[in-house]
Amino acid sequence: MTLRHVLTFLVGSACGAVxxxxxxxxxxxxxxxxxxxxxxNPHIGSSDANPLTRALVARRGLLALTRxxxxxxxxxxxxxxxxxxxxxAYEITGEIPPARWWSITIYDEDSFLPRNGLDRHAVNxxxxxxxxxxxxxxxxxxxxxxxxxxxxxxxxSLTLRLYHPDPIxxxxxDSLDFPRIERIGCEGDT
Amino acid sequence: xxxxxxxxxxxMLGLLIGAAVTLHVLPGRIMARAMDRIESLGGDNDGAxxxxxxxxxxxxxxxxxxxxxxxxxxxxLADGPIRVEATWPADGNYASVSFYDANTNxxxxxxxxxxxxxxxxxxxxxxxDSDIPERTDESAWSPTTTGLILxxxxxxxxxxxxxxxxxxxxxxxxxxxxx
Numbered sequence: 241m242t243l244r245h246v247l248t249f250l251v252g253s254a255c256g257a258v259x260x261x262x263x264x265x266x267x268x269x270x271x272x273x274x275x276x277x278x279x280x281n282p283h284i285g286s287s288d289a290n291p292l293t294r295a296l297v298a299r300r301g302l303l304a305l306t307r308x309x310x311x312x313x314x315x316x317x318x319x320x321x322x323x324x325x326x327x328x329a330y331e332i333t334g335e336i337p338p339a340r341w342w343s344i345t346i347y348d349e350d351s352f353l354p355r356n357g358l359d360r361h362a363v364n365x366x367x368x369x370x371x372x373x374x375x376x377x378x379x380x381x382x383x384x385x386x387x388x389x390x391x392x393x394x395x396x397s398l399t400l401r402l403y404h405p406d407p408i409x410x411x412x413x414d415s416l417d418f419p420r421i422e423r424i425g426c427e428g429d430t
Numbered sequence: 431x432x433x434x435x436x437x438x439x440x441x442m443l444g445l446l447i448g449a450a451v452t453l454h455v456l457p458g459r460i461m462a463r464a465m466d467r468i469e470s471l472g473g474d475n476d477g478a479x480x481x482x483x484x485x486x487x488x489x490x491x492x493x494x495x496x497x498x499x500x501x502x503x504x505x506x507l508a509d510g511p512i513r514v515e516a517t518w519p520a521d522g523n524y525a526s527v528s529f530y531d532a533n534t535n536x537x538x539x540x541x542x543x544x545x546x547x548x549x550x551x552x553x554x555x556x557x558x559d560s561d562i563p564e565r566t567d568e569s570a571w572s573p574t575t576t577g578l579i580l581x582x583x584x585x586x587x588x589x590x591x592x593x594x595x596x597x598x599x600x601x602x603x604x605x606x607x608x609x
Contacts, residue, residue, distance in 0.1 A: 245440045252444025259445070260452035289535075291453035298457035298534045302464055302491055303580055305528055309539050341524050341584055343497045351492035353484070361486065364497045366586035399493060403524045403584065404543070 264295045273413045277321075277421050278313035278400060280413060299351075307410060311339075313400040319420040324397065326354075326390040328426035332378040332398075334419035340404035341365050344378065348393045356391035363388060376419065457534040464491060465504055465578060477503045477512075477603035480595075483585070499594060501581040503603035508575055510606060511555035511562050516581060517600025518542040518549065520593065525583040527601070529554065532574040540568055549600060554579070563606045579603060 272281035283289035284297050284304045297304055304312055317323055318330060336342050343364035348354045353361045363386070368376050380398070381390035390396060398421070402409060409416060467490050471479060480501045484494040494500065505512050516527045519542060526541035527550075540552060551566040556575065581601040585594055 245437050248437050249440040249444040252441040253448035253451075254444075255441075256445040256448025256450075257452040260449040261456070264453070264456055291450065294534060295453045295456040295460075298460040299492075302460060302493075302534060303528075303530060303578075304536070305526070305539055306536050309526060309528070309541065341586075343495060345493075345495055345497075347493055352489055353486040353494075353496065355486040357486075359485070359496075362496050364586055366588060401495065404541075 260292075260295070263292065264299050275313070275414050275416065275418045277315040277317050277319050278418050279315070280311055280313045282307050282311075282410075282413060284312060307405070309404070311402045311405045311409060311413075313402075313418070314397050315400075315421055316395070316397045317421075318423050320423060322423060323395050324421070325395055325426070326381065326393040327428075328390075329382045329424040330380040331422045331424055332380060332419045333375065333422060335374050335417055336365070336376060336400075336419060337402060337409045337416050338406035339365075339402035339409065342403065343401045344388070345399050345401070346380070346388050346390065346393055347397050347399060349395055351397075354389070354391065354393040354396065356389055356393070358389040358391060360387065360389040378419075380421075382424070458532055461530070461532055461534050461577075465576070468502055468578070469504060478581070478601050479503070480598060480601075497585060499581075499583040499585055499598055501598050501601045503579040503601075504576070505554060505572070505579060505603065506576050507554070507556050507559070507572060511553050511559055511564075513564055513566060513602075513604050513606050514552040514554055514570075514579060515600060515602045515604075516540075516550050516552070517597045518545070518547075519583060519597055520548065521589060523584040523586065523589065525581070525597075527552065528580050528582070529570050529572065529577065530580065531572055531577045535573065537573060538570040540570075553606070554603075 272279045281293055283293050343362050345362040363378055368378060370376055379387035478501050482488055484496045519525050526539050528536055528539040530536055552568040552570055553562050553566040554570045555562055557571045583594060583598055
C-alpha cells in the first residue's frame with residue numbers, strides 16, 4: 241500500500257463523513273413509508289432501526305416512542321406535492337386514523353415550534369370538531385380562531401401523532417385513508 | 431501510460447467507512463448534547479425535572495408537543511440500580527414512562543394501560559446487575575450505563591392542569607439502597 245492509497249482512503253473517509261452528516265442535517269426526507277403527503281418510519285425509536293434512520297430520528301425526532309406506543313407522521317408538502325409555506329393557507333380534511341388520542345403540530349424548518357407569539361401551534365382530538373361522518377376540517381395558516389398559525393414558520397412541517405394507534409393503522413401505514421392537505425391560496429395569488 | 435487521479439478502491443472504502451462511523455456516532459453525540467442541555471436546566475427533587483408546558487419560547491428538544499406535559503430524569507447506573515415511580519392520570523388520559531439509552535434507542539415503555547394501579551414502581555438496572563436491592567412492580571434493563579427516562583402526560587381542553595401537575599410530581603427517580 242502506498243502513501244497515495246492511504247491519503248486517498250483518508251479523503252474518502254472525510255467525504256463519507258460529510259455526506260452522512262449532510263443527509264442527517266439536510267431537510268430532505270429519506271426512507272420511511274408514505275401515505276399521501278404524510279411520511280413515517282415504522283422503526284422510529286426502535287433498536288432495530290438502521291443507522292441512518294436512528295441518526296435522522298435523533299436529529300429530528302429525538303425521544304420518539306416506538307410504534308406500539310405512538311406513530312408519528314410528518315408532512316413537509318401538501319397533497320399536490322408543493323412545499324408547505326407560511327405564505328399559504330391550507331385545510332387538512334378527511335378522517336384521522338383511529339387511535340386513542342391524536343394531535344397535529346406545526347414545526348419550523350429547524351423542527352421547533354415557530355416563535356410567533358401565537359399559542360396556536362397544535363390541535364388535538366379533543367379540540368377539533370369531528371363531523372358526523374368522522375371527518376375533520378382543520379384550517380392552517382388562516383385567521384380563524386381554531387386555525388394552526390403559520391406565522392414565522394417559513395417552509396414548515398406538520399406532525400400527526402397517533403397515540404395507541406389501532407392495529408389497523410400499523411398494518412395499513414401506506415394504504416389507510418389519511419387526511420389530505422389542500423392549499424387554499426397563497427400571498428400574491430390573484 | 432501511468433494512470434493519474436485517485437485510486438478508486440481506497441476512496442470508496444474510505445467513503446463507506448467514514449459514512450458508517452459518522453452515522454454510528456451521531457445519535458450518541460446528539461443525545462449527549464440533549465442530556466447536557468437538560469442537565470444545565472437544573473434539577474428538581476428526587477432526580478426528576480418537571481418541564482413547564484412546552485411553548486415556542488421555552489422549548490429545548492426538537493418536535494416537542496405543546497399538548498403533552500414532560501418530566502425527565504437523567505440516569506447513570508454506574509452507582510447501581512435506580513427506582514422509578516410514576517403516578518398515572520386519574521382522568522383517563524394517556525401517560526407513559528419511556529426509557530432511552532445513550533444511543534437514543536427507546537428500550538422500554540410502560541403506559542397507564544399496562545398496569546392496574548394508579549401508580550407504578552420500576553427498577554432500572556444494567557443487564558449484568560444481578561442484585562436489585564428493592565422490590566418493584568416492573569423492571570427495565572438498560573443497554574447503556576447512561577440515558578434518560580421520560581414521563582409523558584397528555585393534556586387537553588378538559589384537563590385539570592393543577593391535578594395533572596400534582597400527579598406528575600409522583601414521577602421520581604432515586605438511587606436504590608441496599609436493605
